[in-house]
Amino acid sequence: MxxxxxxxxxxxxxxxxxxxxxxxxxxxxxxxxxxxxxxxxxxxxxxxxxxxxxxxxxxxxxxxxxxxxxxxxxxxxxxxxxxxxxxxxxxxxxxxxxxxxxxxxxxxxxxxxxxxxxxxxxxTADSETGTLSERELSILKHIALGLTNSDIGEQLFISPHTVMTHRKNITRKLGIKTVSGLTVYAILNKLIKVEELQVSDRHEAQL
Amino acid sequence: MLINKEMKMADVIHLNHHLLPIINRFGIQLGFGERTVQEVCKDYAVNLDFFLEIVNTFHDPSYFPLRHLRSFAPGMLIDYLQKTHLYYLKIKLPEIAQYIRQLTTNTDMDPNHVQLLQDFFTSYESELSAHINREEQRVYPYIRTLEKALQTGAVMTDYPTSEAYTIHHYEEEHDDVESKLFDLKNIIIKYLPSPVESRLFNIILHELFELEKDLNNHAHIEDLILVPMVEKMEKELIKAKSNQ
CATH class of the missing domain: 3.40.50.2300 (Response regulator)
Structure with missing residues (x-):
């Protein structure tokens, strides 16, 4: 504010x-x-x-x-x-x-x-209450799976810059700054499963 | 209220008990009786002015001992910072890890959640340790070399004019570790379902807040006192070299 x-x-x-x-x-x-x-x-x-x-x-x-x-x-x-x-x-x-x-x-x-x-x-505006929009939830999921801004942008047909703006908003609303912190949040809220994470880790290792 | 040398050490603890680990770091232990700060420091052969600056910097974050603290020998400051490192690595982090391990015996907590917390803390621990090791192995020896070069009047050949490590690299390394601790606190406060018996949760959270406060003070001393001190030494050495 x-x-x-x-x-x-x-x-x-x-x-x-x-x-x-x-x-x-x-x-x-x-x-x-x-x-x-x-x-x-x-x-x-x-x-x-x-x-x-x-x-x-x-x-x-x-x-x-x-x-x-x-x-x-x-x-x-x-x-x-x-x-x-x-x-x-x-x-x-x-x-x-x-x-x-x-x-x-x-x-x-x-x-x-x-x-x-x-x-x-x-x-107090909605942005302060901590509720994530549909778009933000979907971006959060991708972040938790370890995707980069440009990967996410490509998959969701938005610019990396827009992804960055969403990320800032997510961090502000949740009070979580790091990727690993966001991952924990995503698992706790059942947005992703631990198994998915391991798959994507392997994927990353192969790259 | 500032802490001064005439105060009784016992009153200092009454005023702010969070200072205890800081005071212990100087080798000073409880059982002060009626002795003043000055007397206790003398008993333990602790530099009184240095002690006062350190406890006041911790006691009041807006207290900025610019002129005073910078006049101390860098070696003395590094000794203190290294003791702080030891405290984190050997005492505080293992202690918190132990509390988190104890959560596994809690039957009303989802074991997967405990595992998540444990993994997150472990990764925080290794990041903090890596950061500390970098300081111990690269930054502090570098500063001690600078100090020695200034004392002996020897001209350094490879520092700081070469491509070698200068203090500027060091400043950039801070911050990332802080965010992780911030996240850890929020995960526990806001998102992790607490067990009905939340005593252990509260202890962990309390420990994280204490650790954060201590780390902030540590970073404060490094950024505002150590870095300028070293920059000054670097400039002096460059000047000495160009005069040659």
Whole structure:
């Protein structure tokens, strides 16, 4: 998954560190640009940081009117989360897409952050769930039998480059990197039989 | 928190018990009493600064002792790395192999599955051993020769300007063995049906995680300290040769 770029505008060091800790526990890769002074020229800061998500203390943004959601320099929409407390005025809150009450307990903060990240990224894609497609299963079978990328390409009428792409996806989905590891997986899941393997080993030895 | 010489050795173990095998590698054994790190190192005639750098590098992977560690004699570093190798070959790998063998007596496990696991581990073992042997037989002697040449001021005729083995070859060899260990862990965690009595499975998995952590630290020391150290020696020797 792509790394989430976050711009945090908040003067409190402890709050920024706390946010990083919470985000780190969400299990999604992110990097955070930090700004600890009041921002007069938001557009300038955005151009530099190119964030997908801005998490800001409302008091530290002096510009009036709506926040810029799109920038010519960014190829994505920018979302805004306000760090709010009991004193934050409704008018200030209304400018943000999401709100994070800074005095909430850890569980509600995590849930809130999870909702925000899901709203930005959408649900976890199929590629992350570990289910292999029919095509990938068939390629996996061939890999386990010891065939090379070009062999597989020839048999399935696809380019070696395409085989490589499938292999990368298989490795990512299963969490197995080596050919021998994939072979074990294939046997455990009855995609191939141990006997087939020995036949193909002999075949290889003859070549 | 960094480990320093004033800390009690017993507190170091309380802080991070994973350090025990590392400390043993220096010949230091349990039963520290109230002695500090400094005192224990003195008792065992261990170089204190070197000891601190090694345990801190292991304790905190983001700790990077660049300047400090590189100032130690390469021979001292190689001695340590060789002890680590011995630990893998003579203790850790046989131990894990033994646990896997014990699985065969487990009646509620498919013997074919145990065989698969055993074969996979055996092939991992031989790959790791081959890698270690290459280092022992080619890389370390090479580094010791470099060190000697620099000490004696002798100009090397065949190193490193010839086609001979230079440290760059060595850097490329890492990695492959790591992937296999990664796979082995995932096969056990995700794909191999666990026996109802999973105690042995848990032990094996735990051992694999410990081994991985140790190997990562070993590779970390080699890549970030040993390789730059040798590169520096190679440059000095080339310079000495061209000055001649």
């Amino acid at each position: 792509a790394r989430l770029n976050i711009l945090c505008i908040e003067s409190s060091f402890l709050l920024r560190e706390g946010l990083k800790t919470l985000l780190g526990q969400m299990g999604k890769p992110f990097s955070m640009e930090e700004c600890d002074v009041v921002v007069d020229d938001l557009a300038k800061v955005l151009r530099k940081a190119k964030p997908q998500l801005v998490i800001a203390n409302p008091d530290m943004l002096t510009a009036i009117g709506a926040f810029p959601r799109e920038m010519p320099e960014c190829d994505h929409r920018i979302f805004y989360t306000g760090l709010v407390n009991e004193q934050t005025a409704d008018k200030a809150k209304a400018r943000f897409d999401f709100l994070l009450p800074v005095h909430a307990d850890k569980l509600s903060l995590s849930r809130r952050l999870e909702e925000i990240l899901t709203a930005i990224f959408g649900k």
